[in-house]
Amino acid sequence: MTLTSQAVLAELDSVLQEKPDSWRGTALRQIVDLFLSGSDHYGTEQVDVFDEVIVRLIQKLDRVQLAELSNQLAPVEKGPTKVYGRLARHPDAAVCGPVIDQGKGLPDSDILALIDKDRVDINLLLRIAKRPVLSAAVTDVLLKRGNKATQRMIIDNPNARISEGGFARVIMGLNDDKDLAAAIAKRDDVPPELRVWLDKTLSE
Numbered sequence: 001m002t003l004t005s006q007a008v009l010a011e012l013d014s015v016l017q018e019k020p021d022s023w024r025g026t027a028l029r030q031i032v033d034l035f036l037s038g039s040d041h042y043g044t045e046q047v048d049v050f051d052e053v054i055v056r057l058i059q060k061l062d063r064v065q066l067a068e069l070s071n072q073l074a075p076v077e078k079g080p081t082k083v084y085g086r087l088a089r090h091p092d093a094a095v096c097g098p099v100i101d102q103g104k105g106l107p108d109s110d111i112l113a114l115i116d117k118d119r120v121d122i123n124l125l126l127r128i129a130k131r132p133v134l135s136a137a138v139t140d141v142l143l144k145r146g147n148k149a150t151q152r153m154i155i156d157n158p159n160a161r162i163s164e165g166g167f168a169r170v171i172m173g174l175n176d177d178k179d180l181a182a183a184i185a186k187r188d189d190v191p192p193e194l195r196v197w198l199d200k201t202l203s204e
Helices: 003-016 021-038 044-057 063-073 081-088 093-102 108-115 122-129 136-145 148-156 164-172 178-185 192-203
Strands: none
Touching: 021 044, 021 063, 044 081, 063 081, 063 093, 081 093, 081 108, 093 122, 108 122, 108 136, 122 136, 122 148, 136 148, 136 164, 148 178, 164 178, 164 192, 178 192
């Protein structure tokens, strides 16, 4: 981040100490409108500055305002990652839902933090499994912690990357589930050495 950007953020921090909470809402709407109007053309550093500004402005917003923000930002191709993380961790489904479902900029670290808990929320795992982009690091954990429905959701998701270990976990646990085996066989990224196990299940 440039010295100019740092100076802008320092000035904002100073202003926020003096302004009433109502000012934050007005300022946020203006900043978000500006961001959305040019999000397709902003570079990484510009998005990072918006990210830092918005994070500061949302600290005292109510759930209605946060839910509105989540719906606005979730579809953005290059979204503000820190803001996404804050919204995704919110306990209210109206706030976290849009970002969990659609936010392409939601970092893997935030997704893994949501699902790597002692108590597994299967509905949350299913929502994550439908995301438009899933890395192998995320699907590894989903396949480990989820149920059969979660596994099938991932297998049917063409944008879900699956590691060799992930495929092995599902294939070794098929237990003669021919429907799931057939779905796996349709994917073109199944490691060749594992296809023999699929063929065995499908031929029995």
